[in-house]
Amino acid sequence: MSSSPYGNDPADADSASACGPRFDPLYRQIYGLLTRQLQSGQWVPGQMIPTEQALARQYQVSAGTVRKAIDMLVADNILKRRQGRGTFVQTHREPRSQFRFLRLRDDQDKVPPFTSRILFCKRLRAPQDVARMLAIKPAEAVVQVRRVLDFEAIPTVLDDIWLPGSRFRGLSAEMLDAHDGPLYDLFETEFATRMLQGKERVTAILADTQTADILAMGLGQPLLSVERVSETYEGEPVELRRGRYRTDRHHYLSELR
Amino acid sequence: MSSSPYGNDPADADSASACGPRFDPLYRQIYGLLTRQLQSGQWVPGQMIPTEQALARQYQVSAGTVRKAIDMLVADNILKRRQGRGTFVQTHREPRSQFRFLRLRDDQDKVPPFTSRILFCKRLRAPQDVARMLAIKPAEAVVQVRRVLDFEAIPTVLDDIWLPGSRFRGLSAEMLDAHDGPLYDLFETEFATRMLQGKERVTAILADTQTADILAMGLGQPLLSVERVSETYEGEPVELRRGRYRTDRHHYLSELR
DNA sequence: GAGTGGTCTAGACCACCAC
DNA sequence: TGGTGGTCTAGACCACTCA
Secondary structure, eight states: OOOOSOSOOGGGOSSOSOOOOOOOOHHHHHHHHHHHHHHTTSSOTTOEEOOHHHHHHHHTSOHHHHHHHHHHHHHTTSEEEETTTEEEEOOTTSGGGTTTTOOEEOTTSOOOOOEEEEEEEEEEEOOHHHHHHHTSOTTOEEEEEEEEEEETTEEEEEEEEEEETTTTTTOOHHHHHHOOSOHHHHHHHHHOOOOOEEEEEEEEEEOOHHHHHHTTOOTTOEEEEEEEEEEOGGGOEEEEEEEEEOOSSOEEEEEEO | OOOOSOTTOGGGOSSOSOOOOOOOOHHHHHHHHHHHHHHTTSSOTTOBOOOHHHHHHHHTSOHHHHHHHHHHHHHTTSEEEETTTEEEEOOTTSGGGTTTTOOEEOTTSOOOOOEEEEEEEEEEEOOHHHHHHHTSOTTOEEEEEEEEEEETTEEEEEEEEEEETTTTTTOOHHHHHHOOSOHHHHHHHHHOOOOOEEEEEEEEEEOOHHHHHHTTOOTTOEEEEEEEEEEOGGGOEEEEEEEEEOOSSOEEEEEEO
16 A cells, blocks of 8 residues: 655665664554545545545644645545545546556557446355455355456457455346446445555466357457456455456557656 | 646646646746756766755745655656655666566566577668657667567567667667666666656567567467557657567566556 | 754645635 | 635754765
């Protein structure tokens, strides 16, 4: 967590050794308090949090200190400031951050319009590898969703999604079909689970029979394999995805900084 | 440029329309001044810039304002603060930011050790597509470098690199062979060209005869195609790379935020 | 101990938004 | 017009590095 342009980040220290707690600045403590309150659901996605002044009074610190804590949460894409209006809990529902994690792009590096089809949604005991990636016990309950994304009516992405059964009690194909918009919006709204960050491991593979069939392509054609682990607060993994991307019409865009 | 957790970023405005200049805060102006001085080579990579106090005096603003400008440059990976020592121009030479743009990882998501072999370095007139990506005129001079990266003696990456001939006058295979460490270090040191950010477009392809031969793999096996455009100050493109990555032992890592 | 960046404060004023 | 975040200031003190 907490990848911000602020000092004291242990991962950014010149000496690689993990030193002790050193010194915890006030604004970091406020950051922690706010994070915990967000995590507890005290403020829901889309809602306005108290003003900087109010928080400063509440925590008995100066406005500048609260501001710095909020800066970090904004850098984490957890909060969003709107000048003249207030500071709001970020949401995957909002147009500008819809499909924030989707890296597939067209020739102009834009997210192309697409539609989603749910192939199935079932509950099962977590296979070994899925359990490991989700940091749960093997054979614990998980929900598996398979879906296809069509870009201009061309099936392009085949996703298998695994979610911890305990968090996603009640998730069903009907619910998924009824919902439109990003999955992460549904997860926020119905399961109080916000995807905050993730990692994708990308490799090149050959289409197997089943995938080639679903994506209407030749056997042995190349595909991008995209394995995503998404995390919520405190880096807790709450989603595993295995995507197969056709990249004859699109590409995976990665920004280098 | 300028992707920072700070306000007034037009790209972050709720209304997508490009409004006028609005209001240019002082710290942005300082950011601009510092950027121009860095671009002009007034301070070279690795060198310390003047202290915040000194800059504040020089520009007739408060220390806090200079600090905020520097914060932005730090967020851009252009400067690096070291508490108790000073603020330094970031460099690709430093261990922590060596191979900053390389996304290939091993099973533990670490950058694996590797060695580089230059296959050739030649000058030619830019083909149409290369010229377009580098924003130069077709048939202008470019340098093309081909090299292989070996991971544990296994050829894994085949890179073709195109550089504008005007900037990279004097680049030769001998110079490349003599140099060890990141290419971007050489580019900084010998050609005053700092790679600040970039984009990679990743697709899955099948190995052709030549590539399969160089990477010691079967024809028709899947490969990652990684097309990188790197930019220096003001988003000026100064490098085009086409990489072919074997991903049977490694993967391409992408962080989602 | 001198010099650097890092934190924290208190307060003034500005730009923006909604009513 | 009132309230929000955004900017800017001046100054005190702390943590860290190095000689």
